[in-house]
Amino acid sequence: MTPRFMGVAVALASSAILVNPAPWHVEAQAVAAVVGQSASVRHDVPLGLDLYMPVPEGNPMTAEKLALGRQLFFDTRLSADRTTACATCHVPERAFTDGKLIAEGVRGRKGTRNTPTLVNRGYGASYFFDGRAGSLEEQVLQPIEGEAELAYEIALVVSRLQQDDDYQRAFDRAFGSPPDAETLAWVLASYVRSILAGDSPVDRFRRGDRRALSLEEADGLRIFVGKGNCSACHVGPNFSDEEFHNTGVAWREGRLTDPGRFSVTGLDEHRGAFKTPTLREISRTAPYMHDGSIGTLEEVVEFYDRGGDPSPSLDNDIRPLGLEADEKRALVAFLRALTGSVREGTR
Numbered sequence: 001m002t003p004r005f006m007g008v009a010v011a012l013a014s015s016a017i018l019v020n021p022a023p024w025h026v027e028a029q030a031v032a033a034v035v036g037q038s039a040s041v042r043h044d045v046p047l048g049l050d051l052y053m054p055v056p057e058g059n060p061m062t063a064e065k066l067a068l069g070r071q072l073f074f075d076t077r078l079s080a081d082r083t084t085a086c087a088t089c090h091v092p093e094r095a096f097t098d099g100k101l102i103a104e105g106v107r108g109r110k111g112t113r114n115t116p117t118l119v120n121r122g123y124g125a126s127y128f129f130d131g132r133a134g135s136l137e138e139q140v141l142q143p144i145e146g147e148a149e150l151a152y153e154i155a156l157v158v159s160r161l162q163q164d165d166d167y168q169r170a171f172d173r174a175f176g177s178p179p180d181a182e183t184l185a186w187v188l189a190s191y192v193r194s195i196l197a198g199d200s201p202v203d204r205f206r207r208g209d210r211r212a213l214s215l216e217e218a219d220g221l222r223i224f225v226g227k228g229n230c231s232a233c234h235v236g237p238n239f240s241d242e243e244f245h246n247t248g249v250a251w252r253e254g255r256l257t258d259p260g261r262f263s264v265t266g267l268d269e270h271r272g273a274f275k276t277p278t279l280r281e282i283s284r285t286a287p288y289m290h291d292g293s294i295g296t297l298e299e300v301v302e303f304y305d306r307g308g309d310p311s312p313s314l315d316n317d318i319r320p321l322g323l324e325a326d327e328k329r330a331l332v333a334f335l336r337a338l339t340g341s342v343r344e345g346t347r
């Protein structure tokens with residue numbers, strides 16, 4: 001599994017002036033504000049995304065780090081028994097998902113959640129479905145020790161890397177020092193930041209190419225922002241407000257199957273609330289939802305049309321929609337038109 005480099009041009013400057021490149025720019029600034037200590041790095045970003053992505057000041061993106069992070073992302077030596085890599089679950093050909101209901105780590109151990117796509121996570125404000133990680137640097141080491149993921153120890157991964165001449169040399173080039181836990185996190189986070197999806201027919205349509213969408217897809221866009229109320233949560237260049245909502249997916253006959261955001265905040269209204277996922281590349285990332293419980297986009301639309309699943313503290317923006325059959329078809333056609341191109345790594 002060696003996808004080719006798609007060529008994200010990375011400007012190596014660690015700070016850049018924020019100009020106003022895209023209509024959604026205001027929101028990206030909000031993200032930058034959430035990230036706090038951050039500097040912007042200029043990318044050759046795909047159409048539809050904000051030109052400026054927040055990058056922590058301490059970890060500017062460099063070509064060396066991206067190449068190294070990419071190599072590690074595919075390296076099964078990050079797992080105890082050398083069978084599993086990040087890319088085992090986050091499969092590039094599937095927009096960095098795995099097609100399974102629930103992720104399976106070393107020796108087929110089942111986790112509790114569906115593998116999410118990694119596209120455009122550089123624009124994210126928090127990580128995991130419950131937002132328990134505040135930065136990519138914090139997130140990327142956790143799968144190494146997850147029992148149902150790589151089931152290994154960070155210190156032992158680091159010593160494996162220190163024993164490898166190629167990694168030694170590459171870390172030395174990137175940092176002037178041998179691999180350690182911190183630089184391991186930096187390179188993996190940098191690689192994840194480089195995974196960008198955009199340039200879909202929807203983006204071309206919004207830029208002014210009226211023929212980029214069929215009449216049905218364009219109808220779907222109108223329903224998405226209108227009668228369907230989808231953009232109440234799936235909003236901005238990445239079709240996510242980066243907030244947490246209870247849509248009812250985790251509730252079965254009045255019982256909560258996954259606490260979601262509640263396990264982080266302890267707030268009642270967060271029982272069964274999950275981070276709004278991006279909808280980019282959505283036609284390639286089935287099955288859907290944090291538990292993979294919805295298999296197709298048609299079923300997703302049925303789910304929203306009936307007003308989600310019954311649960312206490314259902315989000316105010318989830319309610320029966322009364323969509324006609326042709327409106328449902330148009331909405332699905334629109335979702336499929338969010339498929340564009342995915343870039344990762346550098347050259």
Ligand code: HEC
Nearest residue numbers: 085086089103104105113114115127128129140143148149
């Ligand atoms: C066993 C499959 C599996 C492996 C291996 C795995 N992941 Fe994941 N990844 C998941 C699942 C499942 C989630 C969601 C977990 C949750 O929300 O609790 C996730 C979440 C993430 C997220 C957060 C995405 C978001 O939108 O919040 C990032 C980033 C990520 N993984 C990167 C990595 C990296 C880097 C590695 C390797 C060091 C890795 N993953 C290894 C399954 C896996």
Ligand code: HEC
Nearest residue numbers: 228230232233245249274275276277288289290304315317
């Ligand atoms: C109240 C906020 C909200 C509204 C309104 C909303 N969504 Fe969602 N959407 C979410 C959340 C949160 C999830 C994740 C739920 C989970 O994983 O349990 C989600 C998940 C999805 C997914 C699955 C994504 C994935 O990667 O698994 C799709 C597709 C989707 N929504 C489409 C839509 C469409 C189409 C509409 C309008 C008809 C809509 N959403 C309206 C918040 C919302």
